[in-house]
Amino acid sequence: MRVVSLVPSLTEAVAVTVPEALVGATDWCTHPEGLDVARVGGSKYPDLERVLALRPDLVLLNVEENRREDADALATAGVPVRVTYPRTVPQALTELADLLAALGVAGEPGWLAAARRAWADPPAPSAVRRAVVPVWRRPWVVLGGDTFAGDVLRRLGVVNLYGDDPERYPRPDLAALRAREPELVVLPDEPYRFNAADGPEAFGGTPCALVSGRHLTWYGPSLAEAPGLLAAQLDAPLT
Template identity: 80%
Template sequence: MRVVSLVPSLTEAVAVTRPEVLVGATDWCTHPAGLDVARVGGSKYPDLDRVHALRPDLVLLNEEENRRADAEALRAAGVPVLVTFPRTVPQALDQLGELVAALGVTGEPPWLSAARRAWSRPPAPAAPRAAVVPVWRRPWVVLGADTFAGDVLRRLGVVNQWADHPDRYPRPTLDELRARRPELVVLPDEPYAFTAADGPEAFPGVPAALVSGRHLTWYGPSLAEAPALLAGQLARPVRADR
């Protein structure tokens, strides 16, 4: 079996489950460390000629990260594709189970069983906190409705103030974000690399939790450690007073 993954989290899932079948991945596939497979470009604009040259039996895509045109082109060329699009933690766990089955694995790999256990009883927050969750700035983009990352945070006690917006990724102004008077701002380090020096200063006086973007947005082996790690990061916010 030969698998090409155009989704970083799924690349990691395949690499720790059946590494011998993974023959290609995107330039953004960074886990596990030292991954040594052919690279086929980015998630949004992969080089389909390189993909075809790898003679894949299966190409892994995500409805949000990859383009429909690429999925359709692969299907038209007779290449089987598996498209994922989880918007909740249970959906992610179920779709990862489907991926494992598509890889020909019998039984559940240890990392997936560990992820199910971890999310069956995630750490209980002290109290729910109303928050804004930027994922980009210049312009500001925040988590809106029906997102996987939003469900992750909800299960850890974060009440997303933009979860009722009709868009999945609204683009409010900074004044609109501040006007909601959030109790917390959650700043992941990807896709935009927020840091203590880049992000909290936009929300003076508001505690800012700097969190792992991989554990917030990836669905794969990282799900096993995500609840504890994110809960710890959410419990240790920084504050920009000016």
């Protein structure tokens, strides 16, 4: 089977499990390191002519990362597509297992079994913290309800103050964010690259935790190490 992945998480999952199947990926597919496959542009705006030129038997997409019109265009061209949309850790593990089975993988690979074990008993938080989780700035965008990253944080003892918002990615202004009086601000390094200087100053003395965006939002081999890594980062906030 010839697979093109337009989802970095799934690119990594396929590349480390059935590398011979992967023939194309986006420019943003950075893992595993040294990945040597044809590149087909970005996740939001892939070069569909390049995708079709690779003669894929399957193209992998995600509801959040890719556009419906690209999925429709590929389907119209006769290319099978598989669209993922996990909003919880268990859903991600199930979707990954189903995908690998569809690719002919016999049994679960070691990394997926390790991820199940890691999330069955994630590290206990030192304290349950009420937090806001910006994922973009200029304008501010935060995690709302029904998101995969929100479920990851919940399992690590973080209470998302926008977790019950009807919007999945609300856009409050900074005054509204401060008014929630968070005990912690969680700042991932992707998709927006928050750092020690860009983000914490906006929240005064509120502790800010810089965390790995890949481990917060990707669902693939990174899931196996995500609980321990994120828990350590959440427990070492900047002030």
